Amino acid sequence: MQRKPIGKTRWAIAEGYIPAWSSSDRRELVSHETACLLNAGDREAHVAITIFYAEREPSGPYEVTVAPGRTLHLRFNELRDPEPIPPGTDFSSVIESDVPIVVQHTRLDSRASDLALMTTAAYGE
Amino acid sequence: MQRKPIGKTRWAIAEGYIPAWSSSDRRELVSHETACLLNAGDREAHVAITIFYAEREPSGPYEVTVAPGRTLHLRFNELRDPEPIPPGTDFSSVIESDVPIVVQHTRLDSRASDLALMTTAAYGE
Amino acid sequence: MQRKPIGKTRWAIAEGYIPAWSSSDRRELVSHETACLLNAGDREAHVAITIFYAEREPSGPYEVTVAPGRTLHLRFNELRDPEPIPPGTDFSSVIESDVPIVVQHTRLDSRASDLALMTTAAYGE
């Protein structure tokens, strides 16, 4: 099975916002803001995330590990250490890894009775 | 008619998720996760797709061919060989071609009574 | 006023699909597939668009002009020469300009009673 790395080691997502409520409490339908992290290579990825706010100091690093040949769809909603990200608040993130990864940003918003979705490749360099 | 290739030969889509149900059974409204593959050149593109999961080994290659001067809007839902991708499961994909192609990722989610859509250019290198 | 060009001269949008119906006949709510073309420079942009299909020969060129310092939000639905693009059909596009432009792809889908939207920067090179 293929284990050739792809991606970059430094990414940014300028958009960031956790909708403050949801019309469903099923986990797959709860409003969420996600960074999808793909580690296609053969070495573990040690990832550090910094959260930037509009009116306070940045927070982090939030540290996660992505095993070789695995993907992690990380919900910003579920980050706890060093502190939760408050819902209903504008933020951005910088995502740094010690090996190349690919990062994509997705939001599911279920505040209304129907769903809204958006996604984009993150900015990598 | 133009036959000048455009694109890259290695792409990744870090997001991947097939919604587990649909509010319609019309094919165009069934929830789907798609990789749009454009082969603008004059040689057949032999494409190999590897699927990465959160908690198991990658799967593939899924092999498809895109004729010269053609597009293929490939639904991940409909891949069968070597195995179907389970719905409701986080995944990522790496898409490799022997000639340059352009890849874009789109999801249509019809779990609610109305539609949600999202799209992004894939990450190429 | 600024007239410094930005962008590239060759772009591709691998996704393409004109929803076959709409829940409204107001122009701004009719389902549409759009290429937004920004010409930030001081020379007229002569743009040629080629449409690629899944199962037939490419079609085009569709020719449009974008004046210096202007934007054109071009609806694929409204292209007529050399032929309309059929709704409900998978396609891709290659967009070529004689001066640098920036291209972004947007779809508004109003087949359901509510709206769905998606957008992405096109792939440029």
Add this chain to the structure above:
Amino acid sequence: MQRKPIGKTRWAIAEGYIPAWSSSDRRELVSHETACLLNAGDREAHVAITIFYAEREPSGPYEVTVAPGRTLHLRFNELRDPEPIPPGTDFSSVIESDVPIVVQHTRLDSRASDLALMTTAAYGE
């Protein structure tokens, strides 16, 4: 805390459109068109935005400042100087900064009773 800059100094968003009405008057649900600007570095970012229209001269510069280590989710709807951007009108934007920033484009459309969302990384160079 990390203060390493990321990004580019010149960005374009070819899409631009402020939906002309909303189904809610709560600020977070009012239809809006946003440029998210991340300044991850340690110097203030002085940002100048030029708005391009389909049938009139460009307008600007709209000037905003993003503090070091801060994000600004700027609603085009709320720009006033030198003039508001009319709703229901096609536009594009070029965003220039004196230090590297990252730019992402997002629209929330609440014209229907439910929400539609779209986002993309802007085009940077």
